Amino acid sequence: MLNIQDTSRAPSPVPDAPAPIRKHITGSARTEGYYKISHAEKSAYVAQYALRSTNAESTVAHETPQPQHVTSSRSNRANARRRAQGLEEINQVQRAVALSKGETAAAELNLKFNQLQTRKKHLRFARSPIHDWGLYAMERISRGEMVIEYVGEVIRAQVADKREKVYERQGIGSSYLFRIDEDLVVDATKKGNLGRLINHSCDPNCTAKIITINGEKKIVIYAKQDIELGEEITYDYHFPIEQDKIPCLCGSAKCRGYLN
Template sequence: MREHVTGCARSEGYYKIDKKDKLKYLNNSRAFAEEPPADTQGMSIPAQPHASTRAGSERRSEQRRLLSSFTGSCDSDLLKFNQLKFRKKKLKFCKSHIHDWGLFAMEPIAADEMVIEYVGQNIRQVIADMREKRYEDEGIGSSYMFRVDHDTIIDATKCGNFARFINHSCNPNCYAKVVTVESQKKIVIYSKQHISVNEEITYDYKFPIEDVKIPCLCGSENCRGTLN
C-alpha cells in the first residue's frame, strides 16, 4: 500500500493504484475469507447464503407473514395491499368544486383497485368524543375521524395522509373497506369504477342519520341533499 505522507488517507486526495497491487490485495483478502478458523478445522461449516438470496428469502417471508395476517380477506386483497405498500398511486390534493380541498388522480386507476389507505391515529370512542369537542373549541370545522368498528376510530385530523382530503359524493367513484393486517384493522379506499386522470376521488361518508343535517354539495344527479 502507498505510504501516506500526511498520515491520513483522506487528506492524500485521489491517486491510482497499480492493477497488480489491486489483484494482489484482492487475492490475499479472498484467501483470508475462505480460510476456516483454526478451532473448527475438520468440522462441517454450513455455507453462508448469498446476500441476494437472503434478500429474496426475506421478501418471501414478509409476503407469507402478510398472507397469514389477512383474516377474512381474499388473496387478491393481499396482493393489492402489497402493491399499494410498495407502489403508491399517484395522487394530488388541490381545490375542489365540492368542498374546500379534494384528492385527485394523477394516473388512470382501474376498477376495484386499492387507491389509498386512510392513515391516522387509532383511538377509542371515549377519546374521540373528547377530541371532537376540543377540535370544535379550536375552530377546526372539518371532521377527519373515520369509524373502524364499535370502539375503534381513526383520527386523521392532525396525523394523517392525503386520504383525509377525499370529499363525499352521493354518486362516488370509490368506497371504503376494512381489512385486517397483522391483527390490526385498516381502512382502504377502493375504486368502484375506472378513474381518469385529474378526476376527483370521492366516496360516500355514510354518516348516521341525525336531526341536525349537514348539507351535501357534491352536485351529482342523485344527490340526497345532506350527508346524514
C-alpha cells in the same frame, strides 16, 4: 230433425261383434255413482286397452310377491355409522377446501395491500368545487383497485368522542374521524395522509372498506368504477342521521342534499 233411436227395441248384439257399451238405467252415468270397469270391458271401446294383452290383469294379480330382505338392527346401526363416517370425511374435505380458499384470499389481500404501500397511486391534491381541497387521480385507476389507505391516529371510541367536542369548539369539525368498529376510530385531523382530503359525494367513484392485514384492521379506499386521469376521488361518508343537518355540495344528480 233429430232422430232418436229406441234402445229398448235395439237388436241383440252379434256374437262376433265387440261387447256393447255399458247401459245406464237412469240415462246418465253421473247419477249411478262409482262402478269399476274391467280391463276387458275397456278394451271393447278404448283403443289403448285393446292393444294390451287381456291377460295383463290376471298376470299381475297372480304374481308371486318377492320376499323382502330384512336386516337386523346391528346391520342398520353399522350402515348408519358408515354413512355418518362418510359424511364426516366429506365435511373435512369441504372445510379443508374452504380453509385453503380463505388462506388464498388473505394472501392475495396482503399482496395487494403491500403493492399499495410500495407503489402508491399517483394522486395530487388541489382546490375542489365540492369543498376546499380535494384529491385527484393523476393516473388511470381500474375498478376494484386499492386507491389509498386512510391513515391516522388509531384511538379508542371514548377518546374520539372527547376529541370531537374539542374539534367542534375549535371550528375544525369531526370530518376526519373515521370509525373502524365499535372500539376503535382513526383520527386523521392532525396526523394523516392525503386520504383525509377525499371529499364526500352522494354518487361516489370510490368506497371505503375495512380490511384485516396481519391481524390489524385497515381502512382502504377502493375504486368502485374506472377512474380517469384528472378525476376527483370521492366516497360516501355515511354520516349518521342527525337533527342538525350538514349541507351537501357534491353537485351530483343523486345528491341527497345533506351529509347527515
